[in-house]
């Protein structure tokens with residue numbers, strides 16, 4: 243089969259590799275769409291793990307081609323999406339319902355070969371795959387599998403945004419746009435912050451009430467102006483930039499919550515310097531949130547299938563398998579808006 247294989251830092255090659263074998267507890271997925279995510283870009287640059295060779299891609303959607311003998315939920319021909327938060331089901335976190343924090347770290351493209359390939363062997367499929375509603379495209383499913391669920395679950399489950407609250411979202415990529423749409427639908431006032439006008443335009447489309455281009459002003463000051471000096475109840479960091487973490491913190495009103503969705507660089511270089519006295523004096527909370535356990539996907543999928551949430555504005559481009567590296571190079575230049583999804587695995 244054809245696959246993009248990462249063979250070293252920025253050493254990325256389209257080549258033939260053996261088709262993976264379906265495991266007894268797994269499915270063989272014919273990949274129809276796989277999103278090009280910023281965390282793939284990190285791996286391409288060698289910022290995180292350096293295990294080679296590796297097939298990246300953790301935002302997969304496709305058709306079940308083969309089913310292992312232990313699988314009960316799926317059959318060949320089913321349309322499925324593969325949630326980014328893979329797990330094996332036996333560790334304490336899994337047993338407590340937090341499969342997204344599983345010790346096995348069965349994330350596609352990290353724990354096993356991922357979706358920048360024609361086929362993927364997905365392990366423990368009964369818990370690591372979900373039906374894709376018929377009225378959603380594979381490309382939409384790819385965005386839902388990682389970026390949308392991250393914004394959705396962070397706003398709904400972790401920050402528990404309430405009607406009438408003020409929410410500022412820093413970073414209007416896929417995760418930030420999902421957070422904006424979800425917060426807006428929940429009845430919050432939403433302020434979107436980004437350095438690109440094109441991203442802010444999409445932010446408006448998905449529900450932002452105010453937009454701030456932080457390349458031309460101090461976003462903390464602007465947020466204070468908009469909120470009559472108070473600040474926001476929830477500030478969402480959807481980028482993974484340590485300076486922006488501090489800006490989020492400084493944007494909070496008393497009793498505010500900082501929702502951290504972006505991951506920064508590994509090691510002390512990624513650490514943010516949070517002012518401690520204001521943390522105590524304002525009774526602020528800092529909340530981390532990582533994708534979602536599998537049971538959190540169902541409510542999101544139902545809302546999207548019913549048209550109450552709409553992923554389409556996030557999908558800005560599609561690309562071929564051979565063009566994925568080019569998208570990473572454009573990410574270097576900050577030249578990508580919204581979500582790009584690979585949906586042509588023959589070219």
Ligand SMILES: [Zn+2]
Nearest residue numbers: 279301388389
């Ligand atoms: Zn992703």
Ligand SMILES: [Zn+2]
Nearest residue numbers: 333336344345
């Ligand atoms: Zn586990």
